[in-house]
Amino acid sequence: MSKGLIRNIGIIVSGDLESPFCDGDAVLIVDGKIAAVGREKELDAAGADTIIDAMGTTLIPGLIDSHIHPVFGDFTPRQRTVDFLDSELNGGVTTMISAGEVHTPGRPRDIVGLKALAIAAQRAYANFRPSGAKIMAGAPVPEPGMEEQDFADLARAGVTLIGEIGLGGVRTPDLGAPMVKWAKKHGMMVTIHTGGPSLPGSSAIDAAAVIEIDPHIVGHINGGTTSMSKTDIDKLVRGTTLAIEIVHCGNPLTALYAIEAAMDAGAVPRVIIGNDAPSGTGVVPLGILRTLCLLTACTSLPPEQAVALAAGNTAKLYKLNRGLIGLGREADLVLCDAPSGSVGKDAIAALKAGDIPGISMVMTDGVVRTLRSRNTPPAARAAKLEKGSVGGLLGGH
Ligand SMILES: [Zn+2]
Numbered sequence: 001m002s003k004g005l006i007r008n009i010g011i012i013v014s015g016d017l018e019s020p021f022c023d024g025d026a027v028l029i030v031d032g033k034i035a036a037v038g039r040e041k042e043l044d045a046a047g048a049d050t051i052i053d054a055m056g057t058t059l060i061p062g063l064i065d066s067h068i069h070p071v072f073g074d075f076t077p078r079q080r081t082v083d084f085l086d087s088e089l090n091g092g093v094t095t096m097i098s099a100g101e102v103h104t105p106g107r108p109r110d111i112v113g114l115k116a117l118a119i120a121a122q123r124a125y126a127n128f129r130p131s132g133a134k135i136m137a138g139a140p141v142p143e144p145g146m147e148e149q150d151f152a153d154l155a156r157a158g159v160t161l162i163g164e165i166g167l168g169g170v171r172t173p174d175l176g177a178p179m180v181k182w183a184k185k186h187g188m189m190v191t192i193h194t195g196g197p198s199l200p201g202s203s204a205i206d207a208a209a210v211i212e213i214d215p216h217i218v219g220h221i222n223g224g225t226t227s228m229s230k231t232d233i234d235k236l237v238r239g240t241t242l243a244i245e246i247v248h249c250g251n252p253l254t255a256l257y258a259i260e261a262a263m264d265a266g267a268v269p270r271v272i273i274g275n276d277a278p279s280g281t282g283v284v285p286l287g288i289l290r291t292l293c294l295l296t297a298c299t300s301l302p303p304e305q306a307v308a309l310a311a312g313n314t315a316k317l318y319k320l321n322r323g324l325i326g327l328g329r330e331a332d333l334v335l336c337d338a339p340s341g342s343v344g345k346d347a348i349a350a351l352k353a354g355d356i357p358g359i360s361m362v363m364t365d366g367v368v369r370t371l372r373s374r375n376t377p378p379a380a381r382a383a384k385l386e387k388g389s390v391g392g393l394l395g396g397h
Pocket of ligand 1: 164192193198220224
């Protein structure tokens with residue numbers, strides 16, 4: 001049995017939109033899961049092999065990025081960058097969800113080939129966890145000619161995601177709607193590209209097409225990178241119950257428009273946050289934190305609720321046992337503080353002030369993966385590893 005204790009926590013942000021704070025100053029972890037949240041003196045930490053002094057900083061759930069474009073390993077051909085997944089983990093993101101392995105050089109578009117690619121990506125990332133990060137991949141982009149049997153084959157092989165509809169040859173409701181029905185019937189989560197095309201030759205996808213195609217998630221409602229209109233955003237936020245994704249590599253003006261529409265319509269529980277990187281915009285290790293900063297600093301959204309958008313909201317949508325600080329949840333956790341020099345006094349106040357918090361510890365499954373982040377600005381107060389060691393790569397190249 002492994003046992004870990006995080007003590008001397010200043011603030012515990014739960015990741016749950018409805019109840020965004022937990023009482024207590026300590027979290028006990030047993031065998032990679034959260035076993036107790038409360039006061040240190042009330043917890044049985046005897047025999048703990050890992051002890052972390054949070055130094056009064058803020059504990060948040062490991063963040064979930066709902067929109068990445070991985071290929072294989074920790075390399076992206078799109079920007080010829082290695083270690084971009086490890087780099088994002090250093091930005092507090094412990095789970096990353098593929099919206100399609102679209103940057104695979106020579107990506108096959110024939111049906112057998114695209115199914116094979118999806119199955120290979122699902123398998124590879126199930127085995128490969130850079131710095132302990134959890135990469136959900138194997139997200140085939142539908143092409144014309146796919147039949148129900150193809151979705152059944154994919155599901156039976158372990159594929160649970162459908163990548164952005166619209167990045168392939170399926171861009172219209174007549175082709176897309178039946179495929180989405182088949183994917184849903186076989187238990188897969190479906191996202192769709194919206195707004196202007198990201199690739200030359202493809203066409204814009206507007207609200208009417210999204211409503212007819214009926215995916216689970218309105219991918220990058222603020223554009224990837226070119227946004228749909230505010231009128232169309234209103235139609236999807238106010239007129240549907242679809243999940244609404246806001247991404248970093250989109251349009252900041254309509255990101256703010258979408259979150260304000262969601263607040264006005266009581267739709268914030270449906271909002272999730274993605275990076276949409278690697279992409280033409282680049283590799284953005286702090287993309288999720290930057291988006292949380294934008295949404296809370298420029299609107300009335302409380303910072304602890306902003307955290308929930310990239311944690312509990314996404315976890316609930318994808319039925320993941322993480323993204324929330326509570327009993328029995330996977331211990332994917334981040335300690336952060338105001339960055340040195342911020343007008344904010346803690347991580348939450350810094351976010352509200354538009355400053356990116358400084359991260360000083362990231363853990364997955366109860367194992368410390370990194371202490372001071374190599375990407376965030378330095379935390380004013382940094383967690384200390386009093387006992388134990390830092391674990392690393394799982395799976396290997
Ligand atoms: Zn897209």
